[in-house]
Amino acid sequence: xxxxxxxxxxxxxxQRAFPHATGAFTGLLYDxxxxxxxxxxxxxxxxxxxILGAAEEHNIYGERQQKLDxxxxxxxxxxxxxTGRLCAMASEENDDLxxxxxxxxxxxxxxLFDPLDGSSNIDVNVSIGTIFAIHRKISDGxxxxxxxxxxxxxxxxxxxxxxxxxxxxxxxxxxxxxxxxTLDPGVGEFLLSHENIQLPSKPAYYSVNQGYEKxxxxxxxxxxxxxxGVYGEGxxxxxxxxxxxxxxxxxRNLLRGGVFIYPGDLQNPKEPYGKMRLMFEAQSLAFLVSQxxxxxxxxxxxxxxxxxxxxxQRVPLFIGNRDLVEKAxxxxxxxxxxxxxxxxxxxxxxxTHV
Ligand code: AHG
Ligand code: MN
Ligand code: MN
Numbered sequence: 001x002x003x004x005x006x007x008x009x010x011x012x013x014x015q016r017a018f019p020h021a022t023g024a025f026t027g028l029l030y031d032x033x034x035x036x037x038x039x040x041x042x043x044x045x046x047x048x049x050x051i052l053g054a055a056e057e058h059n060i061y062g063e064r065q066q067k068l069d070x071x072x073x074x075x076x077x078x079x080x081x082x083t084g085r086l087c088a089m090a091s092e093e094n095d096d097l098x099x100x101x102x103x104x105x106x107x108x109x110x111x112l113f114d115p116l117d118g119s120s121n122i123d124v125n126v127s128i129g130t131i132f133a134i135h136r137k138i139s140d141g142x143x144x145x146x147x148x149x150x151x152x153x154x155x156x157x158x159x160x161x162x163x164x165x166x167x168x169x170x171x172x173x174x175x176x177x178x179x180x181x182t183l184d185p186g187v188g189e190f191l192l193s194h195e196n197i198q199l200p201s202k203p204a205y206y207s208v209n210q211g212y213e214k215x216x217x218x219x220x221x222x223x224x225x226x227x228x229g230v231y232g233e234g235x236x237x238x239x240x241x242x243x244x245x246x247x248x249x250x251x252r253n254l255l256r257g258g259v260f261i262y263p264g265d266l267q268n269p270k271e272p273y274g275k276m277r278l279m280f281e282a283q284s285l286a287f288l289v290s291q292x293x294x295x296x297x298x299x300x301x302x303x304x305x306x307x308x309x310x311x312x313q314r315v316p317l318f319i320g321n322r323d324l325v326e327k328a329x330x331x332x333x334x335x336x337x338x339x340x341x342x343x344x345x346x347x348x349x350x351x352t353h354v
Contacts, residue, residue, distance in 0.1 A: 005192035007033050007170065007181045014174055024107060025134075025174075028085045029158065032111075032132055033170055033181075033190055035079040039072045039115075039130060040168040040183060046122060068122050069093065072115035072130060086111055087137045088144025090311055092280040097146055097311070109157070110135045110148045114280040117161075118245020127165035129247025133284040134158040149311060153283035154304040161284065163251045171197070171251065173291040178254075194255075199294045203257035203321045206238045207249045215265045219299075219335035223328050227259070246276070250285050250319065254292060259320035261328070263299065264343055272342040274316040278308055282315050295322040299332045300340060300347060309349030316343070 005013075011026045046068055073093040080086055081098075084105035089098040092114040100106055111134055118128040134157050139145045153159075160172030168183035170190050180194030206227045213221070229237035238258060243249050249260050264274040276282050286296035286303035296303040296319040303315065318328040332340065345351040 007190040007192070010179065010181070010192055014176060017176065024085045025109065025157070027083065028080070028109060028111070028134065029160075029172065029174075031079050031083060031085070032076070032160075035076045036130060036162040036168070036170055037183065037188060037190075038075050038079075039068075039162070040164055042068060042071055043128065043164040043168075047125065068128075069116035069119050076111075076113055076115055076130075076132075080111055083107070085109055086144070087142075088148060089113070090149045090279060091115060092277060092312075095312075097144065097149060099143065106142055106144070108137045110137060110144055112149060112279050112283070114277065117247045117281065118243070121243070121245050126245065127163055127243060127248035128245050129164060129251075130162040131247060131281055131284050132160055133279070133287070146311070149279065150308040152305060152307050153286050156283065156287045159284035159287040161247045161251070161288075163247050165248060165251075169193070169251070171254075171288065173288050175291065178288050178292045197254060197292050199254060199289070199292050199321055200257035201321075203238060203253075203259065203324060205241045205253055205256060205258035206261065206324075207240070207242045207253060207258065208261040208263075209242060209244070210240065212265075215267045216263060217265055217332070217336045217339045219332040219339070220261075220263045220265075220328075222335060223331040224261070226327065226331065227324070246281060246285070250289075253320050254289070254294075257321055259318060259324040259328070262317045264316035264339060266339055266342060269342050272339055273314045273346050276315055276317045278303075278306060278313040278315045279311055282317050282319075283308075285317075285319055289319050293322070294320055295325045297325050297329055298343075298347060299328060299336075300343065301329075306347060307349060310352050313346075313352075315347075 011029050015026050082104040085107040087106050088110050090112045114131040135151045137148045139147045158174045162170045171180040178197040181190035182193040227238050229235045262274050262276050264272045289296050298315045318325045
């Protein structure tokens with residue numbers, strides 16, 4: 001029988017590679033895994049919330065009736081605010097930095113997260129996810145500040161996601177490869193199922209919301225046509241898959257090869273940056289994809305190099321196999337100079353996002 005590796009054991013074994021590690025970091029990843037199990041449990045019960053709530057006179061299921069994204073947010077905050085491992089948190093669901101309450105010890109890391117990705121899929125029984133990223137505290141004071149949160153993705157110490165799909169999987173990297181764990185619901189443990197994930201060199205899919213084609217810039221249109229094999233080069237078309245939960249789209253493409261696209265456009269020239277959030281979605285997946293041999297770009301350059309200017313900053317996103325993403329940059333450079341001019345001030349932090 002092959003050896004069974006729980007996520008805790010894996011984190012501990014990885015920590016041995018860092019002789020100065022204190023264990024705080026290991027504990028932090030473990031706490032995230034625990035929060036993921038709680039969210040997974042609620043996710044599988046999501047369709048029952050109304051039925052159970054209605055059947056219970058005293059409504060002891062009050063918490064379960066909360067919207068799942070609020071539950072996920074509260075769960076991650078509650079699991080991590082008192083452990084002494086964090087100096088602050090930031091969530092897609094909160095406008096500002098989430099401070100560590102005074103009564104709790106302050107730690108050396110910042111946790112950023114999208115508690116529930118793909119919220120529009122919750123009520124229709126389609127895969128959803130959680131995304132997280134961990135930066136090291138860099139400011140001098142005791143408490144964490146925005147400066148600690150707003151670091152480029154190249155400085156991440158760890159990142160990962162959980163996908164609540166036909167099974168629940170947690171995928172993470174500390175910069176030593178990308179590793180995937182599948183939740184065994186019987187024993188309640190994440191078990192190593194995908195060691196050292198690398199993108200297949202031959203991609204299978206492209207993922208984009210094709211419904212918005214009329215808003216696309218000329219470069220993005222040409223690029224997607226190229227993905228469809230319209231321009232030949234002897235290439236067969238890539239199949240199109242789009243779930244609408246980026247975590248699930250990304251996870252599938254990571255295992256099968258391909259590119260996920262959420263472009264910027266000039267529909268409103270004041271908002272040329274698309275939809276994805278830099279701090280809660282793009283940074284984490286950019287770190288993971290680079291660890292898996294791929295590349296993430298905003299259409300202009302690497303996501304890893306963007307110096308963030310605000311917590312809720314948005315970026316266009318092209319992420320997956322390196323050659324496919326670089327091709328997007330080429331098409332955009334050739335045909336979308338108007339868009340680049342409108343977008344660059346946001347990339348460079350000269351104009352702050354809404
Ligand atoms: P969230 O649920 O965290 O707000 O994120 C939704 C995101 C992402 O998961 C998905 O890929 C994208 O929105 C889908 O957007 P469209 O419906 O515009 O395609
Ligand atoms: Mn999201
Ligand atoms: Mn979300």
